[in-house]
Amino acid sequence: ILKVFGKQPCLFQIRVCRVQLEQRNVISIAPTGSGKTLSYLMTLAFSTDLIIIIVTALNVLGDQFVREAETAGFHAIFVHAENDNDKTFTDIRQLNYWVVVMTPGVFNAIFDEGHCIVQWGDTFRQEYSEVPNLSICLSSATMPPSMVSALVEKFRFGKNYTLFHRSNDRVNIAYSVVKTQDEASCKLDWKEGDPVPPKFMVFFDSKKEAEAASRYLASRVSLALCDKMLWFHAGMTAFF
Structure with a gap:
């Protein structure tokens, strides 16, 4: 691994x-920056016919996964709005990539000639019999017990999974919760004439609410500051 990555x-x-190479499901909880990405990318170093499909909600992480894989010598692609075309998916079907990164809206599992899973699974192509047992790795820095239970139920893991949980405790990070008296009146209350705040x-929790908040704040400030109120979310294109 040191030589490759x-x-x-x-x-x-x-x-x-190791658990992934044993084709078992994994739930991995570890702090941000602790190397969760390497824990599943390094499986590529142990198998010449392995393909990893990563589903991410953030475009910036998709680019990061591709960079890390390419740096290690594994051809990778992040499928997004700019390259969501026939050529991209033809290249993927032809197994031109070791790592394929997608967003939830793009990911869709399709098995051509699906009847072969039953007809050939026990005889001609035994790999088909393993399709229902494709291993899944769920990785996050924030996954409380209630979230783990919900994921186990949604993915129907049953008892067929291994949980790895590292502490998120950091000596240089602390939480501070300030309870507001009236959330409706204190949120987005900056108005023209008030001192310009720092960035x-x-x-x-929703894209629509983020856009509405940005427009609302822009309506409360001077024209010179309107273009400083921007929203950013997964529904945006590379241009906007």
């Missing part, structure tokens, strides 16, 4: 990788 894996990464970021 230029990094020495830790015991946590080795264990996660800030507001998080929302």
Whole structure:
């Protein structure tokens, strides 16, 4: 792994990788920056016919996965709106990539000649019999027990999974919760004439709410500051 990826894996990464190579499901919980990506990319170093499909919700992470795979010598592609075309999917079907990164809206599993899974699975092409057992790796830095239980149920893992959980405790990071008296009146209350605040970021649970908040703030400030109020979410194109 050190020779291929230029990094020495830790015991946590080795264990996660080993379980995946055994074709078992994995739930991996570890802090941001602790090397979760390497734990599943390093499986490529142990199999010449392995293809990894990564589903990510963030475009910036898709580009990161591709860079890390390409740096290690594994041809990779991030499928997005700009390259979502026949050539891209033809290249994927022809197995030209070791790593294929997609967003949830693009990912769709299709088995051509699906009857072969039954007719050939036990005889001619035994690999077909393993289709229902394709291993899945769910990785995150924030996954409380309730979330783990929900994922196990959604993916129908039953007891067929291995959980790896590293602590997120950081000595240099602390949480601070400030309870507001009236959420409706204190949110987005900046208006023209108020001192210009430093750069800030507001998080929302929905794209529509983020866009509405940006427009609302833009309507409350001077024209010179309107273009400073921007929204950013997964529904945007590379141009906007």
